[in-house]
Amino acid sequence: MAALVAPKDMNFYGFLKPWLGDGLLLSSGDNVNIMHVKWKHLCVEGSAHLEMFENISLMTLDSLQKCLFGFDSNCQESPSEYISAILELSSLTIKRSYQLFLYLDFLYYRTADGRRFRKACDLVHSFTDAVIRERRRLLSSQGVDEFLESKTKSKSKTLDFIDVLLLAKDEHGKELSDEDIRAEADTFMFGDESHDTTASTLSWILYNLARHPEYQESCLQEVWELLRDREPEEIEWDDLAQLPFLTMCIKESLRLHPPAVDLLRRCTQDIVLPDGRVIPKGNICVISIFGIHHNPSVWPDPEVYDPFRFDPESRQKRSPLSFIPFSAGPRNCIGQTFAMNEMKVAVALTLLRFRLLPDDKEPRRKPEIILRAEGGLRLLVEPLSGGA
Numbered sequence: 001m002a003a004l005v006a007p008k009d010m011n012f013y014g015f016l017k018p019w020l021g022d023g024l025l026l027s028s029g030d031n032v033n034i035m036h037v038k039w040k041h042l043c044v045e046g047s048a049h050l051e052m053f054e055n056i057s058l059m060t061l062d063s064l065q066k067c068l069f070g071f072d073s074n075c076q077e078s079p080s081e082y083i084s085a086i087l088e089l090s091s092l093t094i095k096r097s098y099q100l101f102l103y104l105d106f107l108y109y110r111t112a113d114g115r116r117f118r119k120a121c122d123l124v125h126s127f128t129d130a131v132i133r134e135r136r137r138l139l140s141s142q143g144v145d146e147f148l149e150s151k152t153k154s155k156s157k158t159l160d161f162i163d164v165l166l167l168a169k170d171e172h173g174k175e176l177s178d179e180d181i182r183a184e185a186d187t188f189m190f191g192d193e194s195h196d197t198t199a200s201t202l203s204w205i206l207y208n209l210a211r212h213p214e215y216q217e218s219c220l221q222e223v224w225e226l227l228r229d230r231e232p233e234e235i236e237w238d239d240l241a242q243l244p245f246l247t248m249c250i251k252e253s254l255r256l257h258p259p260a261v262d263l264l265r266r267c268t269q270d271i272v273l274p275d276g277r278v279i280p281k282g283n284i285c286v287i288s289i290f291g292i293h294h295n296p297s298v299w300p301d302p303e304v305y306d307p308f309r310f311d312p313e314s315r316q317k318r319s320p321l322s323f324i325p326f327s328a329g330p331r332n333c334i335g336q337t338f339a340m341n342e343m344k345v346a347v348a349l350t351l352l353r354f355r356l357l358p359d360d361k362e363p364r365r366k367p368e369i370i371l372r373a374e375g376g377l378r379l380l381v382e383p384l385s386g387g388a
Contacts, residue, residue, distance in 0.1 A: 052207065219351055267280070
């Protein structure tokens with residue numbers, strides 16, 4: 001379906017608007033290291049059964065807050081009020097989506113959950129607003145050149161997302177308002193490119209590699225070869241293009257376990273299907289990413305995990321719309337490059353330090369806003385000797 005004539009439906013996304021404003025959803029290595037230190041402490045008897053979603057979600061939140069605000073949340077080591085509010089907003093949004101009568105705002109905000117949602121919104125907005133005000137004050141007092149110079153001399157030596165937005169101007173030289181910046185920052189913390197989707201994807205990648213030790217070993221050998229004699233074990237920007245098999249494994253996991261299982265789009269014109277039937281203008285369509293990725297006419301043996309589906313030769317024989325984990329068209333995920341790079345770093349460092357083995361209990365898929373596992377997704381984790 002043409003994305004240009006089927007923009008995002010606003011019923012569900014409207015629930016998020018009080019938090020996200022009109023951000024793009026609507027209109028890394030240090031944090032991995034922290035997670036691995038926690039894992040090693042838990043492996044007191046040589047191995048441990050760990051729930052992936054819980055651990056990885058905190059890591060991706062930690063990474064996002066650093067990239068967005070240049071702020072160390074330390075949420076993997078101690079509670080963070082801001083991170084707790086983000087998690088509560090996600091949980092409440094999922095809960096509301098299953099209660100049809102609460103789709104009406106005037107009813108929802110009279111419930112206990114609605115009041116909790118508003119309170120969490122206020123907390124998240126207050127945090128973001130405070131960061132924006134302080135950065136704008138610095139930019140105003142220092143000027144652009146001094147502001148940029150101070151950033152290059154800082155610990156991170158780079159601009160974060162808020163800095164980029166503060167310096168951005170449109171073709172007429174107009175700056176973004178504080179409300180615009182807040183909307184984009186809050187969207188990045190939650191939206192299609194956020195911590196939850198990346199955490200889901202990473203969890204299922206590690207699960208699939210645990211179930212296929214031959215592919216896990218091939219990925220490990222590729223990473224070892226890349227980082228041979230390098231101390232400390234750090235993944236650099238140029239390394240990300242040098243991990244072709246690991247990338248194939250990530251993509252096959254995205255096919256088999258896409259973090260977002262479907263899309264909602266409202267048709268802005270009549271759409272004629274190949275068999276002649278017509279979807280009338282104004283209808284809302286549910287486009288199943290999961291269904292497309294498991295279509296046996298496109299993907300033979302669709303339940304089989306086979307990374308070689310994504311070797312360059314095989315990829316050229318398929319329609320680009322047969323694989324849409326980040327959606328497609330002009331409304332696709334703005335964070336897909338960020339997410340892919342974060343996942344490559346996280347998977348590579350994890351395989352360098354741990355052997356992953358499947359749990360005794362096979363997880364059952366549980367689609368919510370993102371694809372989770374019913375009762376959690378547990379893996380047996382064993383530290384590798386000599387791992388950093």
